[in-house]
Structures are given as C-alpha cells and as structure tokens.
Amino acid sequence: MTYQKKNKVVIVGAGKVGEAVAYTLILSRSASEVVLIDVNRERAEGSALDINHGIAFYKQITIRMGEYSDCADAGIIIIAAGMPRKPGQTRLELAKTNVSIARQITKSIMRYAENPIIIVISNPVDILTYVVQKESGLPRNRVIGTGTLLDTARFRYLISEKCGVDVRDVNAYILGEHGDSQVPIWSMVMIAGIPLQDFCKTNKLDLMSSLKEIGESVKHAGATVISLKGATYYGIALNTSRVVDIILENDNTVLPVCHVVEEEVYGVSDVAFSLPCVINTHGIVRMLELSISEEETQALRRSAQILKDFIDNVLYA
Ligand code: NAD
Numbered sequence: 001m002t003y004q005k006k007n008k009v010v011i012v013g014a015g016k017v018g019e020a021v022a023y024t025l026i027l028s029r030s031a032s033e034v035v036l037i038d039v040n041r042e043r044a045e046g047s048a049l050d051i052n053h054g055i056a057f058y059k060q061i062t063i064r065m066g067e068y069s070d071c072a073d074a075g076i077i078i079i080a081a082g083m084p085r086k087p088g089q090t091r092l093e094l095a096k097t098n099v100s101i102a103r104q105i106t107k108s109i110m111r112y113a114e115n116p117i118i119i120v121i122s123n124p125v126d127i128l129t130y131v132v133q134k135e136s137g138l139p140r141n142r143v144i145g146t147g148t149l150l151d152t153a154r155f156r157y158l159i160s161e162k163c164g165v166d167v168r169d170v171n172a173y174i175l176g177e178h179g180d181s182q183v184p185i186w187s188m189v190m191i192a193g194i195p196l197q198d199f200c201k202t203n204k205l206d207l208m209s210s211l212k213e214i215g216e217s218v219k220h221a222g223a224t225v226i227s228l229k230g231a232t233y234y235g236i237a238l239n240t241s242r243v244v245d246i247i248l249e250n251d252n253t254v255l256p257v258c259h260v261v262e263e264e265v266y267g268v269s270d271v272a273f274s275l276p277c278v279i280n281t282h283g284i285v286r287m288l289e290l291s292i293s294e295e296e297t298q299a300l301r302r303s304a305q306i307l308k309d310f311i312d313n314v315l316y317a
Contacts, residue, residue: 013081147258176303
C-alpha cells in the first residue's frame with residue numbers, strides 16, 4: 001500500500017481551467033504538491049514551468065508535469081480535461097465524446113490511486129460525475145462534481161451587487177443541473193440572516209420584481225463571459241480551490257455540489273445533481289434537507305429527471 005500524501009493534488013487536463021486551478025491552489029497555499037497531467041504534454045509542462053517562475057518569492061510548493069502513476073499517493077485528483085464543442089456538434093454528441101474521455105481518464109487514475117477524492121469539473125459535469133463514480137467504484141461521497149457551485153457564486157455575486165452588501169453576507173443557492181434546468185432557490189435567500197423579502201422592504205429595494213431576470217442572468221453568465229473573452233476559467237478555478245481547501249482543512253463547509261444520489265431524492269434516484277452538502281476531509285459527509293417552496297421542489301424534480309433522461313441517452317441509447 002502506498003502512503004497517501006493528503007496535500008498532493010493531481011490535475012488531469014492542463015488547459016485553461018486546469019491551469020487556472022493549479023494557479024489558485026498555489027495562491028491558497030494549502031496544497032504542498034500539484035501535478036499536471038495532459039495528453040498535450042507540452043501544455044502541462046509549460047503551465048507548470050510558468051507557475052514555477054513565480055514561486056521563488058512565494059512559498060516552496062512543488063508544481064510539475066506528471067504521469068498517472070502520480071495518482072498513487074495523491075489525496076485529491078481533479079478532472080478538468082475535455083474537448084470543446086466542434087461546429088455543428090450537438091450537446092449530446094459532445095457529451096458522448098467527453099464521457100469516453102472521462103472513462104478513459106478514470107481507468108488510468110484508478111490503475112494507481114487508492115481511495116482518493118476525485119473532483120470533476122469537465123462538462124457536462126453532472127453526467128461526468130456520474131460516469132466517474134461508476135467507473136472508479138469509489139464511494140459516492142468521494143466523487144464530487146463542482147455542479148452548481150459556479151452558478152451559486154454567480155447568483156450570490158449578482159444579489160450582493162443589487163443589495164449593496166458584501167457577497168459573503170449573501171446566503172443563496174442554485175441547485176439541480178449545472179445547465180439550463182438549474183433552480184434558483186429564492187425562498188432560502190438570506191442577507192445577513194434576514195430573508196430577502198424583508199431585507200428589500202426595510203431597505204426600500206425594488207428587487208422582488210426582477211427575480212426571474214436575475215435567475216436568467218445567472219443561467220447565461222457563462223455564455224456572457226465566453227462571448228466577451230472566449231472561455232471561463234478563473235471563477236471555476238477559485239471555486240474548485242475552495243473545495244480543495246475545505247477537504248484539506250476538514251472544514252465541514254456546506255456547498256452546493258453534485259454527487260451520485262442513490263436513494264430517491266426529488267423523485268429520482270441513481271443520478272448526480274447539486275444539493276447543499278457538508279464537505280470535509282472524507283468528502284461529502286451529508287446532504288442537507290431543504291425547506292423550499294412547492295414550486296422550487298417541482299423545479300428540482302424536473303431538473304433531476306432531465307439529468308436522468310440525459311444519462312440514459314448518453315450512456316445507454
Ligand atoms: P481546454 O480546451 O482549454 O483544455 C482542455 C484540456 O484537456 C486540453 O489541454 C486537452 O489537451 C486536455 N485533454 C483532452 N483530452 C484529454 C485526455 N484524454 N487526457 C488528458 N487531458 C486531456 O478547455 P478548458 O477551458 O480548460 O475546459 C475544460 C473543461 O472544463 C471543459 O469540459 C469545460 O466545459 C469545463 N468547464 C467546467 C466548468 C464548470 O463550472 N463545471 C466551468 C468552466 C469550464
């Protein structure tokens with residue numbers, strides 16, 4: 001048995017997202033060793049070298065290009081590899097391609113790794129989280145998809161801007177699919193512990209009439225960034241680094257992330273979608289029960305069912 005280095009993080013896929021995750025991990029200082037793996041070896045080598053050139057005045061952290069054998073003693077493995085959509089390619093065709101890449105990567109990881117925590121970023125993230133968990137045979141709580149974490153961060157950012165408060169004072173979630181059927185949970189939005197509706201009333205804010213518009217802005221936020229600069233990577237990198245920090249520091253933090261739900265939740269079982277989960281050094285340790293409106297419950301059911309149908313189409317059709 002190989003001795004696992006808890007603070008060693010392997011990133012598979014050193015493209016824009018993988019590289020940005022490596023960079024933010026170095027800034028957060030919690031990992032002691034970061035290894036980049038990519039089929040494009042030059043890309044992985046170049047990314048590691050570039051970041052190494054900033055370490056002299058920072059903190060002694062090892063960052064280098066590696067091989068799958070590096071997974072043997074890694075505590076956390078992040079999957080950020082994937083193909084972008086080709087012109088004319090449908091979402092389903094792209095999903096099939098990325099499923100086969102994710103399967104092959106998972107096999108390569110599990111040839112060496114012993115009970116790691118795997119964090120899945122690659123899209124379609126809910127489907128790939130499902131595939132990676134099944135293919136790896138790891139316990140469901142040790143395969144975590146970033147899911148609606150980025151959507152939730154975007155949601156909180158927008159609300160904080162509208163309310164003129166620190167984003168850390170906004171407690172809010174987007175749940176369900178990381179995609180079109182995602183659900184903004186308005187009934188649980190709190191500003192410094194005050195329900196949103198009460199906050200708006202006492203602060204004379206006209207926000208309640210634009211909830212739908214805010215939800216739509218969150219849904220299209222990724223596309224907006226892509227239309228402006230071609231890709232999104234810093235947001236997801238900062239969020240992923242936070243997940244890594246929480247695992248390494250055993251924080252018991254609640255985050256909306258996706259994992260395979262075996263028992264029936266929101267009318268569907270054996271599917272991966274995002275719900276608020278407590279995360280610590282063991283991965284996801286429990287899901288939170290929600291008191292949400294009937295309308296939101298129905299929307300979450302629809303979202304979970306859409307993902308279940310998509311899994312059936314991608315994996316079995
Ligand atoms: P990119 O094209 O810049 O990088 C992808 C990298 O994966 C490339 O370097 C490529 O060589 C590598 N790769 C491809 N096949 C591989 C394999 N079999 N093994 C190892 N490496 C392989 O793309 P990106 O912008 O970095 O995005 C990566 C993924 O992250 C995409 O699927 C994207 O949709 C996803 N993403 C997810 C979120 C989220 O919120 N979950 C946010 C942004 C991007």
